[in-house]
Amino acid sequence: NMVENVSVANPAVSMGRNLLLEYLALIAAILLVDLLALVSPGPNFVLVSSAAVSQSRKHAIWTACGIATGSFAWAAAAALGIVSVFEVFPLLGLFLKVVGAAYLLYLGAKLLRSNGFQPKERRDQNAPGEAAGYWRGFLVNMTNPKSAAYYASVFAAFLTPEMPTWVLILLVSAIALMSLAWHVLLAVGFSAAAILARYISVSKWVDRLCGAFLVLLGLRLALDTR
Secondary structure, eight states, X not given: OHHHHHHHHHHHHHHHHHHHHHHHHHHHHHHHHHHHHHHSXXXXXXXXXXXXXXXXXXXXXXXXXXXXXXXXXXXXXHHHHHHHHHHHOHHHHHHHHHHHHHHHHXXXXXXXXXXXXXXXXXXOTTOOOHHHHHXXXXXHHHTOHHHHHHHHHHHHHHOOTTOOHHHHHHHHHHHHHHHHHHHHHHHHHHTSHHHHHHHHHHHHHHHHHHHHHHHHHHHHXXXXXX
């Protein structure tokens, strides 16, 4: 009887393990896309780097915290909204997957044409306080329509209606923590002249490498929706 019970249980255990690996691979894929988007200059990138160069490291770190809060809010809203859409409107879900793939192709093509990053060099002696930096980072992220389009498109391209709640919680939390870590790193690094100069010298090639990855990923997702 014990042998029979083990033989019956093994397929269930194996299936559970395979599902876990699939979910972890999915989380890793979304986080990779998010990392590439973080590394490439956008409004959030420019806001933190400019605060570090023209104001102070402390101000830039608070700005990074505000941006990370906005990233958490956008990611949570997108995850909940996209899963709901998939459940109620399957055809709309497929359409959003196609739009998500197209948006990744657009981001990649834009980065491939990038000429690199050039920050402001003037230091503002009358810079606002740290709290103002936090709210500025939060509001810039929350009022940027590209943030909504980015999270909605990427999540639509990867998520499915069967996604368990723990995957969504882990994914949204990881995105917020990664946003915080990256933008704080920018704040600390770009407040040091030597690191800033080094990044400027290679930023064009960083953008183009990230762009190539995003184009390849967009093409793969586009083929998967066929």
